[in-house]
Amino acid sequence: MTEKYIMVIDQGTTSTRAILFDNNSQIIGINQKEIEQHFPESGAVEHNPIEIWSSVLSVMTGVLADKNIDPLAVAALGITNQRETTVIWDKKTGQPIHNAIVWQSRQTESYCAQLRADGHDALIREKTGLLIDPYFSATKVQYILDHVEGARTRAENGELLFGTIDTWLMWKLTEGEVHATDMTNASRTLMYNIHTLEWDKELLEIYNIPASLLPEVSTSSEVYGHIAPQLFFGRALPIAGVAGDQQAALFGQLCLNKGDVKNTYGTGNFMLMNTGETPVKSNNGLITTIACNIDGQVTYALEGSIFVTGSAVQWLRDGLRFFSDAHMSEEYAMKMTDNNGVYVVPAFTGLGAPYWDSEARGAMFGLTRGTDKAHIIRATLEAIAYQTRDVLDAMVKDASTDIRSLKVDGGASDNAFLMQFQADILDVSVKRAAINETTALGAAYLAGLAVGYWSSKDALLSNVKVAKTYNSRMNKEIRDELYQGWKKAVKATQAF
Ligand SMILES: Nc1ncnc2c1ncn2[C@@H]1O[C@H](COP(=O)(O)OP(=O)(O)O)[C@@H](O)[C@H]1O
Ligand SMILES: O=P(O)(O)OC[C@H](O)CO
Numbered sequence: 001m002t003e004k005y006i007m008v009i010d011q012g013t014t015s016t017r018a019i020l021f022d023n024n025s026q027i028i029g030i031n032q033k034e035i036e037q038h039f040p041e042s043g044a045v046e047h048n049p050i051e052i053w054s055s056v057l058s059v060m061t062g063v064l065a066d067k068n069i070d071p072l073a074v075a076a077l078g079i080t081n082q083r084e085t086t087v088i089w090d091k092k093t094g095q096p097i098h099n100a101i102v103w104q105s106r107q108t109e110s111y112c113a114q115l116r117a118d119g120h121d122a123l124i125r126e127k128t129g130l131l132i133d134p135y136f137s138a139t140k141v142q143y144i145l146d147h148v149e150g151a152r153t154r155a156e157n158g159e160l161l162f163g164t165i166d167t168w169l170m171w172k173l174t175e176g177e178v179h180a181t182d183m184t185n186a187s188r189t190l191m192y193n194i195h196t197l198e199w200d201k202e203l204l205e206i207y208n209i210p211a212s213l214l215p216e217v218s219t220s221s222e223v224y225g226h227i228a229p230q231l232f233f234g235r236a237l238p239i240a241g242v243a244g245d246q247q248a249a250l251f252g253q254l255c256l257n258k259g260d261v262k263n264t265y266g267t268g269n270f271m272l273m274n275t276g277e278t279p280v281k282s283n284n285g286l287i288t289t290i291a292c293n294i295d296g297q298v299t300y301a302l303e304g305s306i307f308v309t310g311s312a313v314q315w316l317r318d319g320l321r322f323f324s325d326a327h328m329s330e331e332y333a334m335k336m337t338d339n340n341g342v343y344v345v346p347a348f349t350g351l352g353a354p355y356w357d358s359e360a361r362g363a364m365f366g367l368t369r370g371t372d373k374a375h376i377i378r379a380t381l382e383a384i385a386y387q388t389r390d391v392l393d394a395m396v397k398d399a400s401t402d403i404r405s406l407k408v409d410g411g412a413s414d415n416a417f418l419m420q421f422q423a424d425i426l427d428v429s430v431k432r433a434a435i436n437e438t439t440a441l442g443a444a445y446l447a448g449l450a451v452g453y454w455s456s457k458d459a460l461l462s463n464v465k466v467a468k469t470y471n472s473r474m475n476k477e478i479r480d481e482l483y484q485g486w487k488k489a490v491k492a493t494q495a496f
Contacts, residue, residue: 005021005022005073006077006453007019008021008078008447009080009169011055011166012439013082013103014035014037014267016032016033017059017440018060019440019444025435025441026435029063029064029066029067030437031059031060032059033055033059035051043105044105044106044107047099048099048100049087049096049099050096052165056172060232071233074237077238078240078242078440078444078445078446078447078448079166079239080440081165081185081245082102083188085100085102086101086141086162088144088145088148088155088160088161088162088213089160089161089163090154090159094176098148104268104307104349105134106350107143108139109134111134112133115139116132120206123202124203127200127203128190128191129281129300131287131356132190133352133358135305136190138189138209139190142208155212155213161179161213162213162214164188166181167179167185173227173239174225175228179215180216181218182217182243183290184248184293185242186199186290188244188289190203191203191204194290194300197217198217199211218242220247222240223240223451224239224240226239238447241443245264246303247272247292247442248439248441249272249410252433252437252438252439252441252443252444253433253438254457254460255274255407256457257274258274259401260273261273261406262406263406263409264408264413265412266309267310267314268305268309269304269305269306269310269387269388269410271306271392273301273302273303276299280300280302280398281398282302282394282398283397283398285304286302286304286395287304288300289303302395302398303353304390306353306388307351308346308349309346310326310411311346314326316329317329326411329415336372341368342364342366342367342378343485343488344380345364345383346380347361348361354390354391354394355390355490360494361496363496365488366485381415382421382482384412384422385421386486389425389426389486390490403428404429405431406422406426408422408430408433409439420473423472424472429472430469431466431470432467433466435465445460
């Protein structure tokens with residue numbers, strides 16, 4: 001094989017990465033660039049789409065340069081992305097008409113309140129598997145069309161295009177040839193019907209969003225188009241795999257069978273369970289989403305999305321200046337034998353699954369004169385584990401199945417204190433992947449399978465290994481007492 005590698009762009013909330021994988025799923029090179037976060041008003045989070053685009057060009061060339069790799073040695077490109085984040089741009093000039101509104105942003109709460117007041121909750125839930133929340137793309141589109149002068153008329157005249165980050169990047173990489181997304185990303189927009197597998201006309205009318213804005217929806221593993229050669233050393237590299245980052249991680253962890261569960265610890269936490277070919281409706285605050293579409297088969301997932309986990313550690317680092325590197329949180333937490341009664345509820349942008357409370361804000365409980373900063377650090381890490389327990393309990397109820405083990409990945413899964421506490425508080429074994437970049441790996445698999453770089457999903461099974469398994473060491477009484485303390489803290493936070 002002359003083409004030795006698959007390249008992946010992982011465009012995440014805090015950074016853009018280009019990663020090269022070889023045929024044994026090993027990482028050959030990584031190049032990364034941070035993305036600036038813009039906070040234009042309270043609760044609003046935005047990115048500059050041009051900065052995102054230029055970071056992609058920079059990391060793609062950077063990863064080749066770092067390892068002195070010939071562009072001809074790359075077989076295909078996979079793209080995985082922060083989901084829901086919304087870009088609208090001019091079809092002719094390619095200029096975004098507004099900053100990208102990021103998934104975390106709460107600036108469309110009033111649009112959501114209106115949709116709820118108009119009684120659309122059940123219909124939206126039934127068709128999209130989601131619930132009305134600023135998290136999803138539709139109200140972000142409404143906001144941009146309403147806040148940029150002339151945008152609505154231009155949209156109605158077919159002059160504008162909408163995309164999540166995958167769509168924006170494919171459009172830029174193909175110099176406007178491809179305006180497409182895959183089903184996993186479409187299923188996060190609040191506009192896509194996850195049963196009929198098409199943009200839903202009735203919902204578009206409710207939102208007053210013109211259909212001409214929307215991209216074509218494809219599978220997650222096929223050749224969507226080719227990079228314009230002048231952007232990539234004269235090579236028309238096929239773009240062959242696309243998936244939202246959490247679904248890509250599910251695939252990268254090879255959670256290919258019904259009942260398989262993974263939990264990613266990044267800016268937020270996202271637990272997904274593969275529910276097979278049937279969408280499972282949640283009665284416990286989870287959402288239903290498309291897990292993948294490959295080999296002509298759509299699979300679904302139940303998802304619990306927690307908005308603030310790793311970003312609470314960033315807050316300890318940058319806001320409170322408790323340490324200079326996220327890794328140091330582990331050392332501080334381990335210095336203490338317990339949380340000394342301290343609970344931190346990091347509801348900085350409201351609470352996601354299973355509470356869905358946009359109005360909630362962060363709180364701290366149980367402070368005494370004896371509280372040390374290490375207790376606060378420990379309580380913040382514990383909060384990540386408690387929130388995960390909230391979601392896992394909901395998942396067990398919704399899927400009517402027991403979960404005995406959890407595959408984990410993402411930046412904060414490096415934290416040994418957190419992983420042990422997670423196993424303790426769930427009473428489930430926690431298995432950390434040997435390759436922590438499972439999100440990118442999933443997109444590599446999707447792209448590699450489409451171009452025959454890997455022959456089949458079965459060929460991948462021997463490639464994925466567990467680095468470490470954490471088993472519970474906590475007795476039931478302590479586990480129950482700690483978790484009850486957390487539930488009390490959440491209740492008090494919501495009542496505030
Ligand atoms: N050792 C650690 N302990 C706790 N949190 C960590 C650790 N390392 C990274 N993090 C947190 O994980 C997040 C980064 O993870 P990553 O998977 O790169 O996120 P994303 O894909 O959301 O940008 C940051 O929010 C950071 O604070
Ligand atoms: O960029 P991440 O890894 O924080 O993921 C964000 C999610 O896709 C939001 O739904």
